Amino acid sequence: MNKILITGACGQLGSELTAALRKVQGSENVIASDITEPNPNLGEGPFEYLDVLDRTRFEEVIENYNISVIFHLAALLSANAEKKSDLAWRLNMDGLLNTLNIAREKQLKKIFWPSSIAVFGPDAQKIKTPQGSPCNPTTVYGITKVAGEQWCAYYHKKFGVDVRSLRYPGLIGYKAMPGGGTTDYAVDIYHKALAVERFSCFLEKDSALPMMYMDDAVKAAIDLMQSPSEKITIRTSYNISAVSFTPEQIAASIKKRIPDFEIEYEPDYRQEIAESWPDSIDDTPARNDWNWAPQYDLERMTDDILENLPALIQKDALSP
Numbered sequence: 001m002n003k004i005l006i007t008g009a010c011g012q013l014g015s016e017l018t019a020a021l022r023k024v025q026g027s028e029n030v031i032a033s034d035i036t037e038p039n040p041n042l043g044e045g046p047f048e049y050l051d052v053l054d055r056t057r058f059e060e061v062i063e064n065y066n067i068s069v070i071f072h073l074a075a076l077l078s079a080n081a082e083k084k085s086d087l088a089w090r091l092n093m094d095g096l097l098n099t100l101n102i103a104r105e106k107q108l109k110k111i112f113w114p115s116s117i118a119v120f121g122p123d124a125q126k127i128k129t130p131q132g133s134p135c136n137p138t139t140v141y142g143i144t145k146v147a148g149e150q151w152c153a154y155y156h157k158k159f160g161v162d163v164r165s166l167r168y169p170g171l172i173g174y175k176a177m178p179g180g181g182t183t184d185y186a187v188d189i190y191h192k193a194l195a196v197e198r199f200s201c202f203l204e205k206d207s208a209l210p211m212m213y214m215d216d217a218v219k220a221a222i223d224l225m226q227s228p229s230e231k232i233t234i235r236t237s238y239n240i241s242a243v244s245f246t247p248e249q250i251a252a253s254i255k256k257r258i259p260d261f262e263i264e265y266e267p268d269y270r271q272e273i274a275e276s277w278p279d280s281i282d283d284t285p286a287r288n289d290w291n292w293a294p295q296y297d298l299e300r301m302t303d304d305i306l307e308n309l310p311a312l313i314q315k316d317a318l319s320p
C-alpha cells in the first residue's frame, strides 16, 4: 500500500481529500500535514506540522513515513495572492519545487498538484475555453499556476517525475471553508442563506465562472491519480469542468428552496480577477484520456448542501 502525504491538508480541498483518501487507502496510510492545527474534517489518522518551504523538515516527514505519493496542495489562493504577492510567489513556487525535487531525488511514485482556471487571462476564449488556449494570466495567482504547470511538464520530461495536475474551477463544499479565493462567495452564500442573513456578494450578479462541487473535485483527483501513466497525455495540467453559473443563478437556486433568501451585490477588487477568467471550460482531453465525468450540476449541489450543512452547523454550535 502506498503511503500518501497531503500538504495543505487543513484547507478546503485538503480536508475533504484527506478524509476521502483515508476511506479508500486506510487511515494509517494517509498522512495529513499543514501549518495549522488539524481539523475534525480530516478524520482519524496521522498528522504532521509541515511548512513546505522547510525542505529539511519536508524530507524528514517523507523519510519517517516512507512516503511514495504526495498530494501537494499548500498554496495561496487568488485574492490573497494579489495582496501578498511576494509570499504567493515563494509559497506557490518554492513549495512546488521542493515537492518536485524531493520526488525526483527520492524517486517517489506519483505527485498530484492542483492548477487552476486562473492560468487563463483576458485573451483566452471566454466560453468553453479549450485546453490549448493561450495562458496569459493577469493575476499573481495565475502567474504562479502557469509557471507551476511548466515546472511539472519539465520535471516529467527531464527527470521522469510522474506528476499529474488538474486546472480546478471554483470549488464548492460545505464541510471546510475556503480562504482567500475569488470563488469563495459560492460557499459563503449557503451559510448566509441558512443563517437567514442577507448576503452581500463581492461579485457582480452576472459574473459567470466555472465551478465544481467538492465531491466531483475529490473524485477527479483520485481518478487522475489512479489512471495508468500512459493515459496521461497532458503533463502541464488538464482542463476539467462541471458547472458554470453567475451569482444571480446560484442565488435563484437557493431561493427556490429558501424563498426568504436575499442577496445584494457589492463588487470589490475580486470582480476584476473574475472578469479576467473564463466563463466556462472545455474539458474534452480529460474526458477522453481518463474518462472524466462530473456528477453534480447546480441544482443537485444546492440540494446536497442544504440537506447536509444544517446538521454540521448545529454540531459546531454544540461543540465546546
Ligand code: SER
Pocket: 077, 078, 079, 115, 116, 117, 118, 141, 168, 169, 170, 171, 180, 181, 182, 183, 184
Ligand atoms: N478558487 C480559486 C480562487 O478563487 C481558483 O482556483 O482563487
